[in-house]
Amino acid sequence: MGAGGHKSGGILTEKTSVLGLRLYVLIAIAAFALVTGGLTALFLFLRSSNRRHRPTRLKHSSGLMPTFTMDIGEIGLDGTGRIGGKGFERNEKKGAKVVEGECSKSKAGAEMMGHIGWGRWFTMAELETATSGFGEWNVIGEGGYGVVYRGVLPDLSVVAVKNLLNKKGQAEREFKVEVEAIGRVRHKNLVGLLGYCAEGPKRMLVYEYMDNGNLEQWLHGDVGLVSLLTWEIRMKIAIGTAKGLAHLHEGLEPKVVHRDIKSSNILLDKQWNPKVSDFGLAKLLGPGSNFVTTRVMGTFGYVAPEYASTGLLNESSDVYSFGVLLMEIISGRNPVDYRRPSGEVNLVEWFRGMVGTKHVEDVLDPLIEIQPSPRSLKRTLLVCLRCVDLDAQKRPKMGQIAHMLEGDEFPFRLEHRSPREVSLLTCLPASVAPARVPLLTDKVGSNPPERSIWR
Template sequence: MEEWELEYWPHRITCQEIFNVTKGFSDENVIGIGGNGKVYKGVIEGGVEVAVKRISHESKEGLREFLSEVSSLGRLKHRNLVGFRGWCKNEKGSLILVYDYMENGSLDKRIFECDEKMLLSWEDRLRVLKNVAEGVLYLHQGWESRVLHRDIKASNVLLDRDMNGRLGDFGLARMHDHDKAISTTRVVGTAGYMAPEVVRSGRASAQTDVFGFGILILEVVSGRRPIEEGKPPLVDWIWGLMEKGELVNALDERLRAKGGIDYEEVERVLHLGMLCAYPDPRTRPTMRQVLKVLDGTPSADESEGEGMEVYLLDKMKSSTMWSKYHRSLRHGAHPTFEQIRQSISSSLSLSGSDIIMEGR
């Protein structure tokens, strides 16, 4: 037994139990396939449904994901984070993680390329965004250490029985003391969600999570992925609409066709998403401020140092700030997938084993 196993022993589950509840990791129990392995559905004692992630142990990334999930999510508990039930590791090297089963799958399945019955309404989308914001705020400020998720996106948001959003997949997460900066400089994340400063230096911060949440807002509202072949990047497209005074046209056309939408609310949420995804991390709001805007309660907050209306809501519509944003776009502030690859190879000088980047 390794030292880290002793620290997380209370969450350990026998591998035989996992083998039994997944019917020997039967293909008929597979409910998802990730970059480092498959996810199976199972039913444990008491009739509780669980999701079982079986991680490949053949790569360094698989072991890193396993350790990161156990050390972070294994000690966190919040209604808007996917519940972690336990883990096991057998002598053959199999790495198993067990979570609460989320009945309604991932958010992206309810936003992109889904039929009318599966499509989330505007009210549902806004509620899920609030749920995720509460979860990220807990990671940043609500625990003894600060946890950086580093991969916030629609496919990592799961929906429970009541269609509430829960942030999951902590395979890239890192934690550090509140008064210290994270030490890693590895470039990790998904193309389209990575903040510019992460691409340049590999250093993550709470503001890089805010950036990822901003992209999540934009994709959930628009029904478009951050990067789609043959189309301009999502942020550029929405900026163009905002510049022309047509921001509401970024709303998912399937929702527009249904009608009954509060377009002032849509504009406010889109402005917030763009502000979160602003190239300069110093301009982005905190997650506490983000949540207040989503809740529609922009009251003064002494802990943040400035009144909310002055600091955030006015800034969201500041012509001076967005003109600076326009200039930054012309200089490639939001990198494309290929630009990320080029930046990694030409300026960061990291080995392939130190880079984790996914496409969509």
């Protein structure tokens, strides 16, 4: 008989009380479970650690799953790399990243995932859906800057999407300038920049949509025998444009010089309220800066002569361009039109000649059905002449221009004026052209000081 009755396998082969399994089977199962559990725990730890460094994905109401990433790379807009609002700082290796601040709080952080500072971050997928794949039927404007599409967002709001052309880095430069110059600016006469998209080489800007297109279409397009732009509407557009530019020049720090004021960059809403747009060429003037030296850019016919010859740019360059625009609004003529006789090709020269020879009514757009009063017309012509003064220092500020265009009284002085201007001024009756309008600082009953808002 064998000792103790054990089989040749020894104790490992004995059956246990656990489901009648032999001991070596239980040991194998336990070892397998231990190894599997360890590997699972390690996998979950690595996955959790990796997830903390991934871009966050949001589920939008549209049903799309756009990828939002805080790594913006080249979109550093100033010395600190701020793109607007709190919660961002520059990281030289990884672009802009979220840091402690508003984004660290749960609610604010969630909002920031859909909005960066002042504007909304749009993905390419969202804008493709909004514009029906950037379909040609949605094109509402195009030029050297790129193409503008009409788009409809999931909440049914209508927007304008500008797809910037990338010519030798042009898209990147214009993208940065527009975001920096106008992104955080809000004014009723400046087009609202709602957001942006930057994916790969693509740079897109999303604006509020303007129902009546741009001013150029209404001045030079096929509008029939009578223009819908009455004199009152034209003055509304001129005054609103002047106020928008005044805010850029006088209401911001640093001040913004637009550098491309023209009729195609004046957008119109349903009520014909104007909004200045397209800040791709804008320049910033910091405190204490009277001008900035830059490469001459703009649109032929609108560029101030001193800027064209020297490259020295300041707000008076915009004032000259506005003067040309105002002449365009009054006359309905292009700034430069080679289809006209030699003496009428250049709008500014023709305009000055007509005013100098006292043919003031002949400068009016023939498509205006009801002509303005002589008083209103002559007052507006005077503003034109002051804006295009060859001496940039004698041009008025945009705030003064807005005040003069909407005022019933028109303050002016004959000194420092060209013979043509004096010729026009002397045509006005005394009731139309007072020598001076009292200032708020004048004392009642005192002799008015010799001051003028022109100086």
